[in-house]
Amino acid sequence: MNVSVLRIGHRLVRDDRVTTHVALVARAFGADAIYMTGILDESVKDTVADVSKRWGGSFRVEVVQDWKNLARVWKKEGGKVAHLTMYGINIDDMTERLCEESKILVIVGAEKVPQEVYSLADYNIAIGNQPHSEISALAIFLDRIFTGKQFRRVFADANLKIVPSEKGKKVQENR
Amino acid sequence: MNVSVLRIGHRLVRDDRVTTHVALVARAFGADAIYMTGILDESVKDTVADVSKRWGGSFRVEVVQDWKNLARVWKKEGGKVAHLTMYGINIDDMTERLCEESKILVIVGAEKVPQEVYSLADYNIAIGNQPHSEISALAIFLDRIFTGKQFRRVFADANLKIVPSEKGKKVQENR
Numbered sequence: 001m002n003v004s005v006l007r008i009g010h011r012l013v014r015d016d017r018v019t020t021h022v023a024l025v026a027r028a029f030g031a032d033a034i035y036m037t038g039i040l041d042e043s044v045k046d047t048v049a050d051v052s053k054r055w056g057g058s059f060r061v062e063v064v065q066d067w068k069n070l071a072r073v074w075k076k077e078g079g080k081v082a083h084l085t086m087y088g089i090n091i092d093d094m095t096e097r098l099c100e101e102s103k104i105l106v107i108v109g110a111e112k113v114p115q116e117v118y119s120l121a122d123y124n125i126a127i128g129n130q131p132h133s134e135i136s137a138l139a140i141f142l143d144r145i146f147t148g149k150q151f152r153r154v155f156a157d158a159n160l161k162i163v164p165s166e167k168g169k170k171v172q173e174n175r
Numbered sequence: 176m177n178v179s180v181l182r183i184g185h186r187l188v189r190d191d192r193v194t195t196h197v198a199l200v201a202r203a204f205g206a207d208a209i210y211m212t213g214i215l216d217e218s219v220k221d222t223v224a225d226v227s228k229r230w231g232g233s234f235r236v237e238v239v240q241d242w243k244n245l246a247r248v249w250k251k252e253g254g255k256v257a258h259l260t261m262y263g264i265n266i267d268d269m270t271e272r273l274c275e276e277s278k279i280l281v282i283v284g285a286e287k288v289p290q291e292v293y294s295l296a297d298y299n300i301a302i303g304n305q306p307h308s309e310i311s312a313l314a315i316f317l318d319r320i321f322t323g324k325q326f327r328r329v330f331a332d333a334n335l336k337i338v339p340s341e342k343g344k345k346v347q348e349n350r
Contacts, residue, residue: 018192021308028305051306087337087344092323118342128326129337130203131226133196136314139307143315148267151303162262162304167293169262 001145002079002103005034005138008067008117009110016041021135022108023048023061029142030150031106033060037067056158071105071120079103080122084137085113088124095144098123106141108134176320177254177278180209180313183242183292184285191216196310197283198223198236204317205325206281208235212242231333246280246295254278255297259312260288263299270319273298281316283309 005026010019019036020043026034027048036044040063048061064070071081080101098104107117118124127137142150163170180201185194194211195218201209202223211219215238223236239245246256255276273279282292293299302312317325338345 014192017189018196021193021310024307025311028303028307029311055305085344087340087346089339089341090326092326115343118344124341126337126339128203129339130230130330132199132203132314133310135196135308135310136200136204139311139314140318143318151265151267155305162301164264164301164304165262166264166299168290169260169293171262 001099001101003031003106003142003145005031005106005108006067006070007034007036007108007110009113010036010038010040011110012039012041015110016044018110018135020044020047022138024051025135025139025142027052027057027059028150029139030146030153031059031142033062035062035064035067035070037064054159056155058156068120071107074103074105075122077103079105081105081107081120082123082125082141083107083113083117083121084127084134084141085109085118085124086126086129086131088126090126090128091141091144094123094125098145104145106138108138110134176274176276178206178281178317178320180206180281180283181242181245182209182211182283182285184288185211185213185215186285187214187216190285191219193285193310195219195222197313199226200310200314200317202227202232202234203325204314205321205328206234206317208237210237210239210242210245212239229334231330233331243295246282249278249280250297252278254280256280256282256295257298257300257316258282258288258292258296259302259309259316260284260293260299261301261304261306263301265301265303266316266319269298269300273320279320281313283313285309
């Protein structure tokens with residue numbers, strides 16, 4: 001399945017770290033790309049680019065001016081849009097259906113999301129109906145649709161690779 | 176199973192939002208309490224208290240001065256300590272064993288964690304061996320040990336309750 005993430009409503013400075021975490025989750029949990037809107041601090045892009053350089057893979061970060069157009073084009077090309085919201089249908093009631101899709105754009109909002117996102121989305125999905133974090137919501141969503149296999153994934157051209165260990169840190173360098 | 180979270184290495188201002196998200200994940204995903212160290216902005220405690228008041232449950236936020244003592248007492252009382260780190264053993268190789276425990280303290284560090292945490296922990300657990308976020312790491316850890324059932328949990332004495340819906344927002348108020 002091809003999955004990309006669209007982060008909307010990012011607010012400069014205030015959201016920089018949370019958006020960086022959202023992007024790192026997208027990458028580590030198997031998405032192909034993240035699209036971000038608004039005025040983005042360069043540090044967000046730089047941090048993710050730096051992680052990709054060291055840890056491998058071909059994850060892309062792109063800044064878009066018109067996210068509605070991105071979503072429209074996505075749907076026109078046969079992709080589906082899933083919006084993560086605590087008001088939606090619980091993920092565990094939807095996983096089976098989602099797993100049948102071939103292309104999903106996951107919308108992850110900052111604090112407040114425009115009403116039209118709810119109608120534009122093919123799926124409004126709740127990761128539980130309690131308030132928590134867009135970072136954890138995205139993680140669980142991707143974990144469900146990739147059925148945990150994302151953690152076994154090998155990232156191509158990595159300079160660094162961890163050897164899992166019971167105590168301490170073991171890292172292989174490939175240079 | 177009784178699970179509490181210990182957040183160490185919080186840095187004032189810089190980590191406030193991430194720590195708040197960690198606490199909200201702990202609550203929403205079924206932990207009983209979060210212990211936090213260091214100088215904490217009151218806003219972190221206030222936000223979580225406010226969420227608990229509106230959305231129910233008996234989740235506790237406590238500030239501790241000596242986290243090592245907390246962990247020692249925890250172990251003395253028969254509890255186990257699980258430290259989340261990208262260098263550890265993959266969660267999916269450990270879930271079965273973790274599910275046999277009755278009391279787990281989950282240590283979630285900010286940027287850099289003192290070396291002794293690795294030796295003090297009974298389990299060093301990786302949520303994948305790629306860098307992402309302590310927020311997503313905690314979410315997946317709790318999701319695995321509570322086997323997804325945390326999302327069905329009813330929070331006692333809630334003023335607000337969401338009615339899952341396909342489009343828009345439905346909230347029940349109980350006052």
